[in-house]
Amino acid sequence: MNRKIIPLFAAVMFRLSAISIMALVLSAGAVLMPSTARGQIFVTSFYNSTIGEYATSGDTVNASLVSGLSYPMGIAVSGSDLFVTTGFGVIGEYTTSGTGVNASLVSGLTDPYGIAVSGSDLFVANENGVIGEYTTSGTTVDASLISGFDDGATTIAVSGSDLFIANNGSGTIGEYTTSGATVNGSLVSGLSVPRGIAASGSDLFVTNYGGGEGGGTIGEYTMSGAVVNASLVSGLNYPICIAVYGSDLFVLNYWDGTIGEYTTSGDAVNASLVSGLSYPYGIAVEVPEPATGLMLLIAGAALSMRRRRKQLA
Numbered sequence: 001m002n003r004k005i006i007p008l009f010a011a012v013m014f015r016l017s018a019i020s021i022m023a024l025v026l027s028a029g030a031v032l033m034p035s036t037a038r039g040q041i042f043v044t045s046f047y048n049s050t051i052g053e054y055a056t057s058g059d060t061v062n063a064s065l066v067s068g069l070s071y072p073m074g075i076a077v078s079g080s081d082l083f084v085t086t087g088f089g090v091i092g093e094y095t096t097s098g099t100g101v102n103a104s105l106v107s108g109l110t111d112p113y114g115i116a117v118s119g120s121d122l123f124v125a126n127e128n129g130v131i132g133e134y135t136t137s138g139t140t141v142d143a144s145l146i147s148g149f150d151d152g153a154t155t156i157a158v159s160g161s162d163l164f165i166a167n168n169g170s171g172t173i174g175e176y177t178t179s180g181a182t183v184n185g186s187l188v189s190g191l192s193v194p195r196g197i198a199a200s201g202s203d204l205f206v207t208n209y210g211g212g213e214g215g216g217t218i219g220e221y222t223m224s225g226a227v228v229n230a231s232l233v234s235g236l237n238y239p240i241c242i243a244v245y246g247s248d249l250f251v252l253n254y255w256d257g258t259i260g261e262y263t264t265s266g267d268a269v270n271a272s273l274v275s276g277l278s279y280p281y282g283i284a285v286e287v288p289e290p291a292t293g294l295m296l297l298i299a300g301a302a303l304s305m306r307r308r309r310k311q312l313a
Contacts, residue, residue: 089107168193
């Protein structure tokens with residue numbers, strides 16, 4: 001073989017080898033990537049006293065991931081932990097694989113409903129109209145961080161240093177800082193029993209539970225309070241809670257026991273993505289970090305290519 005052609009041939013073979021290695025990495029990564037890395041849905045079932053786990057494709061992973069709870073309501077996910085409020089005034093902590101960490105992480109609450117997690121802090125809405133703040137290790141920061149809500153605050157969404165709180169009695173969403181200061185107590189008004197709220201980018205998505213069967217809606221608003229579409233999605237059956245994952249909304253229909261999936265632009269993906277639930281109350285979607293195995297494969301591939309480059313030099 002011509003000596004001038006040999007280096008060119010070697011370079012081409014190296015590049016082909018590099019492409020092959022990366023293709024192998026991606027293929028193996030897809031196998032090693034746990035299903036939870038693609039997004040998992042966790043749902044509390046009020047009367048079944050369980051937390052169920054479902055894939056974002058609608059497949060059932062474990063309908064009784066956690067059982068024996070006392071009327072579970074709100075749920076929030078942080079890393080590999082689930083934080084759940086129950087009708088007996090406690091916040092319990094469980095892993096996303098269903099193992100109990102502390103069933104009474106925080107106790108002495110008054111019928112806690114919604115719960116949100118931000119960093120190492122938990123924010124909880126109580127039936128008596130009080131928002132409490134606790135650490136994820138169970139320490140009380142301020143049991144009465146914000147108070148004075150009519151008919152109880154039902155749900156909370158966190159975005160940066162702001163809390164957005166749905167108020168059943170007044171049909172409003174209020175904005176507050178995570179330190180408890182009021183930004184705008186009636187940021188959005190004129191809602192019909194707002195029960196669920198999710199923040200995504202600069203938008204808020206709110207469920208109106210009060211429309212009755214077939215009359216429930218999801219409204220979209222900016223975080224500055226402007227109406228984007230008050231009936232982004234309609235025809236729902238008592239929508240009680242909502243979660244956002246990427247460009248999709250997952251909404252719980254309390255009365256018919258379903259999870260519906262819609263895009264953030266309001267298009268229906270699957271109005272009965274999951275069915276057969278028993279009075280679902282709270283929903284959270286987990287978006288974990290990439291699998292460690294995939295990271296190791298990428299590192300190994302990079303090392304292999306460096307060695308081959310030195311051999312060809």
